[in-house]
Amino acid sequence: MEIEIFRKFLSGRGLKLTNQRVAVFNEIFAFHGHFEPERLYLKIKDSGTRASRASVYRTLNLLVESGLVEKITRTEKGNVYEHTYGHRHHDHMVCEVCDEIIEFYSEKIENLQDEICRKNNFRGVSHTLEIRGYCGKCGRQR
Amino acid sequence: MEIEIFRKFLSGRGLKLTNQRVAVFNEIFAFHGHFEPERLYLKIKDSGTRASRASVYRTLNLLVESGLVEKITRTEKGNVYEHTYGHRHHDHMVCEVCDEIIEFYSEKIENLQDEICRKNNFRGVSHTLEIRGYCGKCGRQR
DNA sequence: AGTTTAATTGAAATTTAATCTCAATTTCAA
DNA sequence: TTGAAATTGAGATTAAATTTCAATTAAACT
Numbered sequence: 134m135e136i137e138i139f140r141k142f143l144s145g146r147g148l149k150l151t152n153q154r155v156a157v158f159n160e161i162f163a164f165h166g167h168f169e170p171e172r173l174y175l176k177i178k179d180s181g182t183r184a185s186r187a188s189v190y191r192t193l194n195l196l197v198e199s200g201l202v203e204k205i206t207r208t209e210k211g212n213v214y215e216h217t218y219g220h221r222h223h224d225h226m227v228c229e230v231c232d233e234i235i236e237f238y239s240e241k242i243e244n245l246q247d248e249i250c251r252k253n254n255f256r257g258v259s260h261t262l263e264i265r266g267y268c269g270k271c272g273r274q275r
Numbered sequence: 276m277e278i279e280i281f282r283k284f285l286s287g288r289g290l291k292l293t294n295q296r297v298a299v300f301n302e303i304f305a306f307h308g309h310f311e312p313e314r315l316y317l318k319i320k321d322s323g324t325r326a327s328r329a330s331v332y333r334t335l336n337l338l339v340e341s342g343l344v345e346k347i348t349r350t351e352k353g354n355v356y357e358h359t360y361g362h363r364h365h366d367h368m369v370c371e372v373c374d375e376i377i378e379f380y381s382e383k384i385e386n387l388q389d390e391i392c393r394k395n396n397f398r399g400v401s402h403t404l405e406i407r408g409y410c411g412k413c414g415r416q417r
Numbered sequence: 418a419g420t421t422t423a424a425t426t427g428a429a430a431t432t433t434a435a436t437c438t439c440a441a442t443t444t445c446a447a
Numbered sequence: 448t449t450g451a452a453a454t455t456g457a458g459a460t461t462a463a464a465t466t467t468c469a470a471t472t473a474a475a476c477t
Contacts, residue, residue, distance in 0.1 A: 149444050149453060170434080185456045190435060207349040209464090211434050226397050237391050245384050246406060253377050254411035255368050262404045264388060269396035291424060291473050312463080327427045332464060351435090353463050 135162055135201060135218045142199040156182040157192040167205060167215045206261055224262040230271035277304055277343060277360045284341040298324040299334040303344060309357050309376050348405060350374050366404040372413035 139158055140150050160177050161168070174189045184192075193214065196202035203217045224242075226235040242262070250257040266272075281300055282292050302319050303310070316331045326334075335356065338344035345359045348369055355376065366384075368377040384404065392399040408414075 147453080151444070151454060153455070183456090187436080187457085188455065191454090209349075226392070226395060226399070228397075229400065235395055235397060237395065239387055239391060242384055242387050245381055245387070246404075249379050249381060250368070250406060250408070253368060253379065254414075255370075255377060255406070256409045256414040257368070257406045258371065258408035260404065260406040262388075262402065264392065264397070264399045264402040266392070266400035267398040272396075272398040289424080293425060293473070295426070325427090329427065329465080330425080333425090 138218070139196070139199055139201060142201075143195070148195070152182070153184040153188040154192045154195070156180070156184050157189055158196070161196070161202060161214075161216050162218070164216075167213050169211055169213055171211070173214075203259065206263075224264075226264045226266070226268075228268035228271055229265055230267060233268050233270075235268065280360070281338070281341055281343060284343075285337070290337070294324070295326040295330040296334045296337070298322070298326050299331055300338070303338070303356075303358050304360070306358075309347065309355050311353055311355055313353070348376070366406075368406045368408070368410075370410035370413050371407055372409060375410045375412075377410065 136155070136158060139154075143150055143154075156177050157173070160173060160180065164176075170186075170190055170193055173193070174184070174186050177184050177189065193202065196216075197204055197214070201216060201218050202214050205213045205215050207213075221238065222243075223236045223238045226237060227233070228235075246257060246260060249255075278297070278300060281296075285292055285296075298319050299315070302315060302322065306318075312328075312332055312335055315335070316326070316328050319326050319331065335344065338358075339346055339356070343358060343360050344356050346354050347357050347367060348355045350369070352374065355374075363380065365378045365380040368379065369375075370377075388399060388402060391397075
């Protein structure tokens with residue numbers, strides 16, 4: 134169970150697994166996809182559990198540090214996260230017309246990035262590659 | 276002159292080329308590299324010109340719309356911009372500790388992206404590739 | 418050159434995501 | 448069960464960016 138990883142991470146730091154942290158964890162892992170902190174907070178609230186915004190934000194940061202959750206991108210409306218446990222990393226193509234998101238993965242691009250990091254004495258931890266343009270359907274209509 | 280492009284962009288929209296807009300423009304194009312709105316505001320202030328923060332932010336947005344300036348990344352301390360006129364496209368590595376930005380360009384990665392777009396029947400228009408991690412200096416200190 | 422009209426400006430207020438404060442509460446190891 | 452240390456929540460705070468609106472300014476037109 135993924136929660137065991139979180140529990141270990143916490144105890145390794147002398148931190149405690151509280152009800153609020155469990156609630157945040159469960160809500161994140163019950164869902165598959167991207168989410169924003171505010172929506173997460175509201176979902177937890179709807180589910181009946183009591184967890185303040187402060188706790189949601191604090192737990193989110195812990196989950197990122199533990200590696201179970203990733204900060205995907207920063208938009209003008211705030212950060213976007215997704216849980217990463219058991220999911221292979223991927224990148225996105227976004228259609229500027231219909232907002233369709235196509236996921237893709239390229240081993241070759243990953244390797245080239247590693248190579249570039251090495252060359253620049255940079256330790257890459259994460260990356261975002263987003264290609265914007267027109268999907269097949271929308272491109273045809275122009 | 277680049278300012279002519281800006282002037283045309285403005286008049287095409289029924290907007291005016293004011294002293295403040297010229298000041299913002301000049302400060303940005305006098306410099307080569309990345310900048311944050313607040314530092315830009317302070318530099319303009321130091322140069323003796325009078326332009327409020329509001330005007331700096333407003334002009335910055337116009338310059339982005341005109342294509343002369345690009346918003347290259349969002350850090351927790353705010354947005355980072357660079358002027359793009361006459362610069363070849365490149366991507367960025369951002370240090371999560373000190374926010375240092377390293378530019379890089381890879382023909383191979385560009386080509387692989389084109390290939391992936393073709394495979395997915397997607398017409399790519401632009402892309403952002405940002406690698407986040409630790410620069411040489413900050414990586415060593417951990 | 419002067420007039421007109423709509424755009425622009427600046428100072429301060431506002432917005433919004435995210436963090437911080439601190440007294441009260443909860444966890445968990447002993 | 449107890450007690451030290453971590454955690455919580457409500458509200459305050461922070462900081463980047465935007466908005467408001469009365470006063471000012473650019474520039475098109477006489």
